[in-house]
Amino acid sequence: MTDAPPGLEPLVVEPPSLCSSRAATIVEEEFGKRGTATELSSERDQNFHVETEDGEEFVLKISSPADDAAALGLQTQVLAHVHDTAADLPVMRTVYTTDGRPWTSVEANGVTYLVRLFTHLPGGSVTIQDLDTEALFEYGETVARLGEALRGFFHPDARYDILWDLRHTPTLRSLLDSVTTDRRRDLAERVLDRYDDRVDPVFETLRAQVIHNDLTLDNVLLNDDGHVSGIVDFGDLTHTALVCDLVMALASVMYRRNDPVEAAEEVVRGYVSVTPLEVEEARLLADLVAARLVTWGVIVAWRVEHHPEKTDHTVDGVDDGWALLEELDDIGLDAVQRRLQTAALGSVVPYPRMETDDVLARRRQVLGESPLSYDDPIHLVAGDGAWLFDPEGRRYLDGYNNVQVVGHAHPDVAAAIGGQARKLATNTRYLHESVVTLSERILDTMPDELDRIFFVNSGSEAVDLAWRLATAVTGHDGAVVTPHAYHGITDVSAALSPEIWPEEDRPDYVETVSPPVETSSHHASTGTAPTEEMADALDTLETNNFGVAAFVFDSMFTSDGILPPDSEVLGRMADRVRDAGGLVVADEVQAGFGRTGTAMWGFEAADIVPDIVTLGKPMGNGHPVAAVVTRSDIASTLMERTGMFSTFGGNPVSATAALAVLDAIEGDDLLSHTADVGAYLEAGLAELAATYDIVGEIRRQGLMVGVELVHDDETWAPAADETAAVVEKMRQRRVLIGSTGMHGNVLKIRPPLVFDHDHADHLLSALEASLAELE
Ligand code: PMP
Numbered sequence: 001m002t003d004a005p006p007g008l009e010p011l012v013v014e015p016p017s018l019c020s021s022r023a024a025t026i027v028e029e030e031f032g033k034r035g036t037a038t039e040l041s042s043e044r045d046q047n048f049h050v051e052t053e054d055g056e057e058f059v060l061k062i063s064s065p066a067d068d069a070a071a072l073g074l075q076t077q078v079l080a081h082v083h084d085t086a087a088d089l090p091v092m093r094t095v096y097t098t099d100g101r102p103w104t105s106v107e108a109n110g111v112t113y114l115v116r117l118f119t120h121l122p123g124g125s126v127t128i129q130d131l132d133t134e135a136l137f138e139y140g141e142t143v144a145r146l147g148e149a150l151r152g153f154f155h156p157d158a159r160y161d162i163l164w165d166l167r168h169t170p171t172l173r174s175l176l177d178s179v180t181t182d183r184r185r186d187l188a189e190r191v192l193d194r195y196d197d198r199v200d201p202v203f204e205t206l207r208a209q210v211i212h213n214d215l216t217l218d219n220v221l222l223n224d225d226g227h228v229s230g231i232v233d234f235g236d237l238t239h240t241a242l243v244c245d246l247v248m249a250l251a252s253v254m255y256r257r258n259d260p261v262e263a264a265e266e267v268v269r270g271y272v273s274v275t276p277l278e279v280e281e282a283r284l285l286a287d288l289v290a291a292r293l294v295t296w297g298v299i300v301a302w303r304v305e306h307h308p309e310k311t312d313h314t315v316d317g318v319d320d321g322w323a324l325l326e327e328l329d330d331i332g333l334d335a336v337q338r339r340l341q342t343a344a345l346g347s348v349v350p351y352p353r354m355e356t357d358d359v360l361a362r363r364r365q366v367l368g369e370s371p372l373s374y375d376d377p378i379h380l381v382a383g384d385g386a387w388l389f390d391p392e393g394r395r396y397l398d399g400y401n402n403v404q405v406v407g408h409a410h411p412d413v414a415a416a417i418g419g420q421a422r423k424l425a426t427n428t429r430y431l432h433e434s435v436v437t438l439s440e441r442i443l444d445t446m447p448d449e450l451d452r453i454f455f456v457n458s459g460s461e462a463v464d465l466a467w468r469l470a471t472a473v474t475g476h477d478g479a480v481v482t483p484h485a486y487h488g489i490t491d492v493s494a495a496l497s498p499e500i501w502p503e504e505d506r507p508d509y510v511e512t513v514s515p516p517v518e519t520s521s522h523h524a525s526t527g528t529a530p531t532e533e534m535a536d537a538l539d540t541l542e543t544n545n546f547g548v549a550a551f552v553f554d555s556m557f558t559s560d561g562i563l564p565p566d567s568e569v570l571g572r573m574a575d576r577v578r579d580a581g582g583l584v585v586a587d588e589v590q591a592g593f594g595r596t597g598t599a600m601w602g603f604e605a606a607d608i609v610p611d612i613v614t615l616g617k618p619m620g621n622g623h624p625v626a627a628v629v630t631r632s633d634i635a636s637t638l639m640e641r642t643g644m645f646s647t648f649g650g651n652p653v654s655a656t657a658a659l660a661v662l663d664a665i666e667g668d669d670l671l672s673h674t675a676d677v678g679a680y681l682e683a684g685l686a687e688l689a690a691t692y693d694i695v696g697e698i699r700r701q702g703l704m705v706g707v708e709l710v711h712d713d714e715t716w717a718p719a720a721d722e723t724a725a726v727v728e729k730m731r732q733r734r735v736l737i738g739s740t741g742m743h744g745n746v747l748k749i750r751p752p753l754v755f756d757h758d759h760a761d762h763l764l765s766a767l768e769a770s771l772a773e774l775e
Contacts, residue, residue, distance in 0.1 A: 005163060005168055005171030005172065005174055005175070006161045006163070006168055006171065007161040007162040007163035007164070007165060007168055008163050008299075009066055010044060010064060010066035010067065010162055011043075011044065011162075011163060011299060011303065012303065012306070012307050012310070013044070013064050013065055013066040014065070015042070015043075015044055015045065015046055015064055015310075016045070016046040016062040016063075016064070016065070016108065016111075016113050017046065017108075017109075018046060018062055018106075018108055018113075020036075020037040020038060020039055020048060021037075022106075022108070023037035023039075023048040023050070023060050023062070024036055024037040024050070026060065026104075026106055026115055027050050027058070027060055027117060030097050030098065030104045030115070030117075031058075031095055031096075031097055031098060031117045032098045033050065033052050033056065033058065033095075033117070034052055034053055035050050035051050035052035035053060035056075035058075036050070036051055037049070037050050037060060038050075038051075040059070041312065042233075042312070043312045043314055044064040044066065044067075044235065045061050045062060045063050045064050045067075045235060046061075046062040047059055047060065047061050047062075048060040048062075049120065050117070050120075057119075057120035058095060058117050058118060058119060058120050059092065059117070059118045059119075059120050059232075060115065060116075060117050061115065061116045061117075061118065062106070062113045062114075062115050063103075063113060063114045063115070063116070063235075065111055065112070065113060067114070067235070068114075069103075069114065070157040071157070071160055072102070072103055072114055072116065073102075073155075073157065074155050074157050074158060074160065074210075074237065075234045075235070075237060076094050076102045076103075076116075077153075077155055078150065078153060078155075078210060078234055078237055079091055079092060079093065079094055079234065080094070081149070081150065081152075081153045082146070082149045082150065085148075085149040085150075085152070086145060086146075086148070086149035089142075089145055089146060089149055089231065090121055090221075090228065090229050090230045090231060091121075091146075091230075091231050091232075091234075092118035092119050092120075092121060092230075092232065093118065093119040094116065094117075094118060095116075095117040095118060095119060097117075102116065103115060103116040121221055121229060121230030121232065122221070122223060122229050122230065123221035123222050123223040123228075123229030123230050124221060124222065125217070125218060125220075125221060125222075126217055126220065126221075126222045127217075128217065128252075128253055128255055128256060128257070128263075129256075130222070130226070131217075131226075131253065131263070132226070133266050134226070135222070135226045135227075136253060136263055136266035136267050136270065137266050137267070137269055137270035137273075138226075138227065138228060138270060139217075139220065139228065139249060139253070139267055139270060140246070140249065140266065140267035140268060140269060140270025140271035140272075140273075140274075141270040141271065141273060141274050142220070142228045142231065142270075143215050143245050143246055143249045143267070143270075143271055144246070144270070144271040144272075144273075144274035144275040145274055146211075146212055146215070146231060146245065147209070147211060147242050147245055147275060148274065148275060150209060150210050150211065150212075151209055153209065153210045155210065158210050158238065158239040159238060159239045160236075160237065160238040160239075161238075162213070162236050162238055163295070163299060164213060164214060164236050164295060164299075165213060165236075165238050165240050165244070166199075166203075166240070166241070166244050166247065166288055166291050166292060166295065167203055167240050167241070168295075169192065169195050169199070169200075169291045169294070169295060170192065170195065170196060170200055172188070172192060172294060172295060172298045172299075173189075173192055175298050175299070175301070175302040176188060176189065176192075176298060178298065178301040178302040178304070178305040178306070179297065179298060179301045180301070183326075184297065184322055187294075187325060187326065187329055188294045188297065188298060190329075191287075191290040191291060191293075191294045191325070191333075192291075192294065194287050194290070194333065195287055195290075195291050198284065198287050199284050199287050199288065199291065202280060202284070203241060205280070206241040206242070206243060206278075206280060206281060206284075207241065207242045207243070207278065207281070208239060208240055208241050208242060209239065209242055210237060210238065210239050211237065211238070211239075211240060211241075211242060211244060211245045212231070212234060212236070212237055212245055212248075213236040213237050213238050213240065213244060213245065213248070214233060214235070214236040214237075214248060215231070215245045215248050215249050216248050216249065216251070216252035217249075217252045217253065218233075218252070219231065219232050219233045220232075241281075242275075242281075243277065243281040243284070243285070243288065244288065246267070246268070246271050246277075246285075247285065247288040247289055247291075247292050248292060249267050249271075250264040250267055250268065250285065250289050250340070251289050251292045251293055251296075251321075251324075253267055254289075254324050254328075255317075255320045255321075255323075255324050256320065260324060260327055260328065260331075261331070261336055261339045261340065264289070264340060264343075265339060265340065265342075265343035266343075268285070268340055268343040268344050269343055271344075272343075272344055272345075277344045277345070279345070279415050279419070281344075282340070282341045282344040282345050282411070282415075283337075283341060283411070285337060285340040285341060285344065286328070286333045286334075286336040286337035286340055287333065287337070289328070289336075289340075290325060290328060290333055293321050293322070293324060293325040293328075294325065296314065296318060296321045297318055297321055297322050297325065299314070300314055300315050300318040301318075303315070335384070335385065337411075338384050338385060338407075338409070338410075338411055339384050341411040342382070342384060342409045342411060342414065345411065345414055345415055345418060353391070356379040356390075356391065359379055360377060360379075373736075373738075374727075374728065374731050375728060376731070378390060378396065378731070378736075379391055380396075382408075382409065383398075383404065383407075383408025383409045384407070384408055384409055385407040385408060385752065385754050386398050386407060386408070386751055386752050386754055386755050386756075386759045387408065388408060388736070394734060395734065396734045396735065396736055397734065397735045397736065397751075397759055397762050397763060397766075398736050398751055398752060399730075399735055399736055399737045399749050399750070399751045399755070399759075399763050400736040400737050400738050400748070400749070400750060400751065401736070401750075401751070401752060402590065402595060402617060402618055402704075402750045402751075402752075403617045403618055403621065403622055404618075404621050404622055404752045405593050405594065405595070405618035405621060405661065405665065405670070405752060405753050406621050406661055406664035406665060406668065406670065406752070406753065406754060407621075407664075407752045407753075407754035408622075408752065410621055410660070410661075410664055412660050412663065412664055413620075413621045413622075413623070413657060413660040413661055413664065415660075416656045416657055416659065416660035417623055417653055417656065417657045417660075419656070420434070420652050420653045420656040420657075421653050423652075424652050425651055425652055425653045426651060426652065427647045427648070427651060428455070428645075428646075428649060428650045428651055429645070432652050432655070434652045434655035434656050434659060435455065435650040435651075435652070435655040437655075437659060438650070438655045438658050438659050438662075439453045439650075441659065441662050442615070442627065442629065442658075442662075443629065445600045445601070446601070446613065446629055447609045449609055449631055450609070450610075450613060450629045450630060450631060451631060451632050452629070452630055452631065452632045452634075452635035453627050453628070453629050453630075454627060454628045454630075454635070454644060454646075454649065455625070455626070455627050455646060455649035455650030455654070455655070456626045456627065456628065456646050456649045457624045457625065457626055457646065457648050457649060457654075458488070458616060458624060458626050459487075459488055459493075459587075459589035459614065459616030459617055459626055460487070460488025460489045460490045460493045460494075461488075461490065461626060461646070461649075462587075462589065462614035462615060462616050462626040462627060462628050463487045463488045463490075463492070463493040463496065463552065463585075463587060463589075463614050464488065464490045464491075464492050464493050465614075465628045465644065466550070466552070466585045466587075466612045466614050466628050466630075467479070467492045467493070467496070467549070467550065467552075467585075468638060468642075468644075469583075469612055469628070469630060469634050469635070469637070469638050470549040470550035470582070470583045470585065470611075470612065471549045471550075472637050472638045472641055472642075473583065473633075473634050473637045473638075474547070474548070474549045474550075474581055474582055474583060475547075476541075476546060476547030476548055476549040476581060476582060477509050477546045477547065477549055478509045478510070478511070478541030478544070478546030478547055478548045478549060478582075479495075479496055479509060479510045479511070479548070479549060479550055479551075479552060480510075480511050480512070480513055480534065480537045480538070480541070480548060480550075480551040480552070480577065480582075481496050481497075481498060481510060481511075481512055481513075481551075481552050481553065482498075482512060482513060482514065482515045482553060482554075482557060482559075482560050483498055483512040483513075483514065483560065483742065484498055484499050484559050484560045484561070484741065484742040485497055485498055485499060485512075485552070485553070485554060485557075485559055485560060486499040486500065486554075486558075486559040487552060487554070487587055487589075495507040495509075495510055496510060496552050497559075498510075498512055499559050508544065508546075509541070509544075509546045511537035511538075511540050511541055512537070513530050513533040513534045513537050513573070514528070514530045514533055515530065515553070515557040515560045515563045515565060516530045516531075516565045516566045516569030516570040516573060517557075517563045517564075517565065517566060518563075518564055518565070518566045518699075519566055521563065521697060521699060522696070522697055522713075522716060523561075523563065523697075524566070529569075530569055530573055531569060531572045531573055531576065534551075534572075534573045534576045534577070535576060538576060538577065538580045538582075541580075542580070547580070547581060547582070548577055548580045548581065548582030549582055549583065550577075550582055550583045550584070550585045550612070551573065551574065551577040551582060551583075551584055551585065552585040552587055553570075553585070553586065553587060554587045554589070554590050554591060554602075555586050555587070555588055555590075555591040555592075555596075555601070555602025555603045555605075555606060556590055556591040556595070556596065556602050556701060556704050558590045558591070558704070558740060558748070558750075559740055559741075560741065560742065561699075561706055561708065561740060561741030561742060561743075561746040562699050562700075562704060562705065562706025562740060562741070562746055562748060563699060563706070564596075564605070564699055564700070564701045564704075565605075565606045567605070567606040567607040567608070570606045570608060571606075571607065571608050574608050574610075583611040583612060583634070584608070584610045584611050584612075585610060585611065585612045585613070585614065586601070586602070586603040586608075586610035586612070586613045586614070587614045588601050588602055588603070588613055588614060588615050589614055589615065589616035589617050589626070590602075590617065590704075590750075591603075591704065592613075592615050592616075592617075592618065592619075593615075593618040593619060593661070593665065594665050594670050594671045594674055594702070594753055595618070595674070595701075595702050595703060595704050595750070595753070596674075596701040596702040596704060597671060597672075597674035597675030597676075597678050597701065597702025597703065598671070598675060598701065598702065599671070600665075600671070601613065602701070605701060611630060611631065611634060612628060612629070612630045612634065613628070613629040613630070614626070614627075614628055615627045615628070615629065618661070619658050619661060620654060620657040620658050620661060621657065621660075621661045621664075623653070623654060623657040623658075624648075624654065625650075625654035625655070625657060625658050626649075627649075627650075665753075668754070670753045670754070673753065673754075673756075674702045674703050674753045675702060677703060677755055677756055677757060677759075677760055678700060678701070678702045678703045678704075678705070680757055680760050681700075681703070681705060681749070681755075681760040681763070681764070682698060682700050682705065684760060684761070684764040685698045685705070685707060685764070685767075686698060688764065688767060688768055688771060691768075691771075692771045692772075692774075692775075693712070693713075694709050694710065694711075694719055694722060694771065694774065695707060695708075695709060695771075696708045696709060696710035696713055696716060697710075702753075703749075703750065703751055703753055703755060704750050705747075705748075705749040705750065706740065706741070706746045706747065706748060706749075707746065707747040707749065708741070708745060708746045708747075709722050709723045709726070709745050709746070709747065710745065718741075718743035718744070718745035719745050720743050720744045720745045722745075722774055723739045723744060723745045723746070723747060724739060724744065725774060726747060726767070726770045726771065726774065727739050727747070729769075729770035729773055729774075730766055730767065730770050733766040733769065733770065734766075735762065735763050735766040735767075737749050737763075737767075738750070749763070751763075
């Protein structure tokens with residue numbers, strides 16, 4: 001076995017095979033207990049259950065000849081240490097020989113075996129199906145508590161080379177030929193490649209200590225109440241990465257489940273409730289679980305080839321291990337990783353869980369009419385990428401939420417927020433590098449003229465501040481917006497939002513003009529030309545002594561019905577505003593951060609350079625952070641007049657969140673991804689449009705998609721009720737979209753940018769079914 005990887009030898013040495021009467025004799029002669037012995041199953045040792053005449057129970061362990069006195073010494077001390085540090089953890093106690101030694105030796109078939117006697121632990125071994133949520137959580141806690149108990153343990157022989165130690169994963173390549181199925185071998189190779197890339201370079205930097213190293217369900221006993229009553233088999237323990245114990249536990253609860261990750265998430269939650277994971281550990285969970293399954297599969301395959309006579313429980317279940325690995329591969333190790341990492345880093349919620357009906361009723365009591373989406377509101381408890389989950393574990397495809405640009409519960413964004421919150425969260429009158437780096441990174445993406453940034457906390461505040469800048473610089477008080485625009489909730493931003501104007505109560509200083517729609521759109525040929533409307537609006541503001549401070553527009557005209565602009569027309573409108581002494585404000589709260597796929601900012605596609613840009617919503621992927629970008633001359637005018645300071649604007653936590661979002665957009669190449677998936681989605685929608693007459697027009701840039709539903713394409717009468725019905729029907733199919741536009745007849749599809757082709761297919765098939773039902 002010259003080329004054998006380290007730690008293989010203990011796995012192939014012939015196990016002891018004493019008969020039970022010999023075992024009973026040893027117990028009596030060496031340990032002074034008289035009873036009967038019954039053999040138990042084991043991988044490498046031989047174990048006997050011993051029952052004495054007066055009802056005491058023990059376990060006699062005849063060790064594999066591969067385990068020498070050093071290994072046994074290590075195990076004995078570990079058990080003693082756990083008793084000292086965590087007396088309530090149910091581990092076996094060593095029973096000493098009549099002359100006071102922790103083990104003795106016996107001869108059989110010319111081989112010397114070391115033999116120990118332990119107290120017997122109550123409870124039985126469990127099957128996966130026995131474990132409910134609470135038991136899974138407790139299993140996780142127990143694993144963590146054993147790690148905690150062993151934290152301070154030291155032993156000069158603590159490094160026991162055993163191939164089950166995930167540290168040795170790369171060496172499994174030399175055994176891969178034993179895997180006879182091509183598909184399994186390919187899969188194992190891919191897992192090993194990922195391990196080489198992601199785990200191996202950092203393995204030796206992970207927290208390390210002596211761990212159990214085989215804390216699978218096989219080695220945990222539960223009593224009748226489902227509580228852990230025993231942790232057994234310390235035969236694989238070694239000094240290695242602490243997280244490996246958790247990984248073994250995770251792998252062992254995932255088999256034969258509808259959603260294998262769900263059970264593992266619960267174990268993770270239990271674990272981190274005792275021992276929080278470090279970010280690097282959390283980041284590697286899925287790869288380590290996969291490595292564990294490959295280790296198992298490859299070792300067994302090698303043994304089946306070279307030592308067919310050796311069969312034990314590791315051989316019996318191995319097909320389940322491979323099946324699980326294939327399943328995880330189908331889900332995608334990255335997706336599995338996201339979920340495990342989210343459970344690891346984000347599971348501490350300081351409020352009690354409530355039944356959905358309760359949440360709704362109690363919410364109405366305190367939040368009154370605060371709006372909810374859908375007749376049957378959705379109770380959400382978790383998110384992952386493009387998916388959202390309710391308390392029953394049902395998942396919803398998110399085709400609606402633009403805020404979570406880089407995906408729900410993005411682990412890096414979550415880790416950044418958590419990490420910074422644990423370190424420092426102050427107002428911004430102190431020096432901190434996060435806000436400086438963030439400013440530089442954002443300004444780098446802007447046209448050169450735009451060289452200053454202010455930080456606030458919401459899109460509304462950003463629009464409000466843009467207005468203060470514009471009025472301060474121009475000395476004017478009038479605004480131009482589009483007829484169904486939405487810009488926010490503050491006094492000013494609500495006044496700039498015709499979508500929410502109360503009937504007959506339009507502010508006198510705000511005029512409206514039609515959006516400069518693309519010439520390809522049906523809407524380009526209706527009504528008056530926006531440029532002329534702009535001229536009229538500016539005249540009116542002049543006549544009424546307001547003048548124009550700003551033309552404020554959402555770069556994708558989302559609330560007006562998702563109308564990607566015609567750049568020439570928009571340019572002419574902007575020119576007129578500037579000629580009249582006003583500023584041009586691009587509100588990128590909807591369209592920004594890569595939504596359009598072609599560029600970071602919506603106005604770039606329209607080829608204009610605004611004087612002021614407002615940013616918000618996606619900026620923190622759900623964490624509140626917003627900003628206003630402008631020229632230094634404009635910024636200085638306000639600063640000289642009144643100054644401006646926002647307590648939370650640009651605080652270290654928000655700034656760090658926003659930096660993580662920028663990293664994810666760049667790191668995952670989300671712009672080109674958005675362009676690609678957007679085009680794919682549009683092609684699918686075009687097919688639906690060919691079949692369903694109700695689809696009047698599809699308008700899109702990147703992953704901002706509007707599907708206008710009309711009664712006929714002569715009159716273009718809006719099919720508003722049908723639009724609302726489709727949104728509800730999609731909800732029943734667990735796909736979230738919205739509606740928008742002056743007449744509410746435009747389906748608004750605006751998913752997280754991590755939306756991919758499969759998600760698009762899923763959305764399209766739900767939409768097709770919903771449209772079919774309308775007919
Ligand atoms: N501007 C636009 C274009 C928006 O869509 C919104 C929010 N829908 C806002 C401003 C206001 O942002 P917030 O809700 O964060 O205040």
